Amino acid sequence: MNFRYKLMQFMSGRYGPDMLTYFLLGCAIAVSFINIFLSIFVSRTVSALVQLIVYALLAFAVFRFLSRNISARRRENDWFVSKINIIKRKREFNNQKKADKYHVYKKCPYCKAVLRLPHRLGKHKTVCPKCGKEFNVTVRK
Ligand SMILES: [Zn+2]
Numbered sequence: 001m002n003f004r005y006k007l008m009q010f011m012s013g014r015y016g017p018d019m020l021t022y023f024l025l026g027c028a029i030a031v032s033f034i035n036i037f038l039s040i041f042v043s044r045t046v047s048a049l050v051q052l053i054v055y056a057l058l059a060f061a062v063f064r065f066l067s068r069n070i071s072a073r074r075r076e077n078d079w080f081v082s083k084i085n086i087i088k089r090k091r092e093f094n095n096q097k098k099a100d101k102y103h104v105y106k107k108c109p110y111c112k113a114v115l116r117l118p119h120r121l122g123k124h125k126t127v128c129p130k131c132g133k134e135f136n137v138t139v140r141k
Contacts, residue, residue, distance in 0.1 A: 014066050015073040020080040024061040028054050106137050 032054045039047035067073050097105050103116045111131040117124075123138045 013068055013070075015064060015068070015070050017065060018073070018077045019084070020077045021061050021064050023080065024057050024064075028057040028061065031057065104137075104139050108133070109135055 031050060035047055035050045035054065038050055064073050064076070100116075102119050104119050106115050106117060106126075107113070108115060108128040108131060110133045111128060113128060113130040115126065115128060117126060117137060117139075119139065121139050121141070123136060125134055126137050127134050
């Protein structure tokens with residue numbers, strides 16, 4: 001029996017790596033990198049406490065990797081991926097807003113909907129298409 005076969009047998013029925021596991025490992029690496037500076041410039045006690053966080057992140061990553069409760073791990077990962085997608089969509093929308101020279105983006109004061117309005121300088125009245133209320137919009141530069 002070779003090592004590869006033994007490893008395959010060990011991992012069968014276990015969850016394995018996913019996006020959340022990689023994120024946890026990335027966090028562990030980032031925090032331990034920051035911890036180098038904490039141990040030099042802050043104090044050894046703080047550094048030891050931060051090191052515990054690193055161990056906790058690594059332990060959670062390994063636990064998820066080897067877990068046999070695949071549906072629970074998948075649910076955790078789905079939750080994580082949905083949060084990441086919200087952040088990505090917000091960033092995309094902000095980039096789109098920055099690139100758009102012909103419109104201004106204003107929030108409706110009543111329902112908080114974001115309206116895309118034509119870029120015309122000065123004070124205007126506008127009607128929110130979502131809640132139907134009228135409000136003033138001021139566009140500068
Ligand atoms: Zn509104």
